[in-house]
Amino acid sequence: SQELEQSPQSLIVQEGKNLTINCTSSKTLYGLYWYKQKYGEGLIFLMMLQKGGEEKSHEKITAKLDEKKQQSSLHITASQPSHAGIYLCGADKGNTPLVFGKGTRLSVIA
């Protein structure tokens, strides 16, 4: 079965600092989804990557999918308290529900 490993499990950064979250798959990905979840709330779709080498940005968040389509990174530039939450990557196996990693808990401190 497809497994997704996210690292780190948790992260505490000072406001204004940059950070990176990684998501690694045991198999080649059809597509890779990134979601954000504020504590106690639902999941918000951030972006989806499909092609090897693809990179997408939304405001201060950039996600990349490597050429082999087995690893994705999520990079936040100049972190803010509003970036705090749980970040989840989800793997697309093709026409079935997404399979998710365990998530990365991000805290941003002043």
Add this chain to the structure above:
Amino acid sequence: NAGVTQTPKFQVLKTGQSMTLQCAQDMNHEYMSWYRQDPGMGLRLIHYSVGAGITDQGEVPNGYNVSRSTTEDFPLRLLSAAPSQTSVYFCASRFAYEQYFGPGTRLTVT
């Protein structure tokens, strides 16, 4: 367009009780799924459906039943609640490369 809706938002059950978590979507999506989220475990797939009348098991199906009589609705039934089913439950619907989540149901079994 309400997207994916879930009811109730919160529920407390006693061990052995049964109940149904409701999920509905108004986007005419064929694919719907149920996940549970537990601390440190990420999102785990319980059951999913690729269309009306078709359901299949996910990673953690034991103790749960589903049916899909219409495209819009995908209820999740707990037949005899157990404390191990204390969790946050998310329903999702998918079309092509877009998967949307409901706001979640927080269930406590005592």
